[in-house]
Amino acid sequence: MFKNTAAYVRTFTLVHVSVYWVVGSLFYQISGYEEALATMEVFQLYRPLESISMVLVVFFGQIGRGALLSLLLYPFFKVLIQTKRAWLLMFGLLLGLQVLGSPLFADGFISAEVATVGEFIESLVIGIPEIVVQTLVFSLLFVGLARRQAKTAGLQRT
Numbered sequence: 001m002f003k004n005t006a007a008y009v010r011t012f013t014l015v016h017v018s019v020y021w022v023v024g025s026l027f028y029q030i031s032g033y034e035e036a037l038a039t040m041e042v043f044q045l046y047r048p049l050e051s052i053s054m055v056l057v058v059f060f061g062q063i064g065r066g067a068l069l070s071l072l073l074y075p076f077f078k079v080l081i082q083t084k085r086a087w088l089l090m091f092g093l094l095l096g097l098q099v100l101g102s103p104l105f106a107d108g109f110i111s112a113e114v115a116t117v118g119e120f121i122e123s124l125v126i127g128i129p130e131i132v133v134q135t136l137v138f139s140l141l142f143v144g145l146a147r148r149q150a151k152t153a154g155l156q157r158t
Helices: 005-030 033-039 041-046 052-081 086-100 103-110 117-123 128-153
Strands: none
Touching: 005 052, 005 128, 052 086, 052 128, 086 128
């Protein structure tokens, strides 16, 4: 697969950060994030987004997040990548980690502030679709890169 653990972590993190910025930028433009960031309490820490310091915090935070996710998945990676539908398994695993652990999901699900199921579902319209798309694109790209690395190294999947 990868030459060593550092190469795996580096590739995982680079793909994670790249997908995060590209998909995040697209969703920011098409999903009304500016209004959500200004009004939703869960985004209070991300204000003002125009601030270069906030952009740097988010950027370096994603580098740390990508590295952490890569290390969490590393013990399972060799088994995962050798399965027929590795991208789907990685997508499901990451989706569970990122959506169920997301403050967008957990805050409304756990707190009593959301009065109805409809309001809870409506609150998921901002953020969760972006996470799903990011996770899907990341899984497809990263597994594709890992498979290409394995192929050039002469390893076969089962």
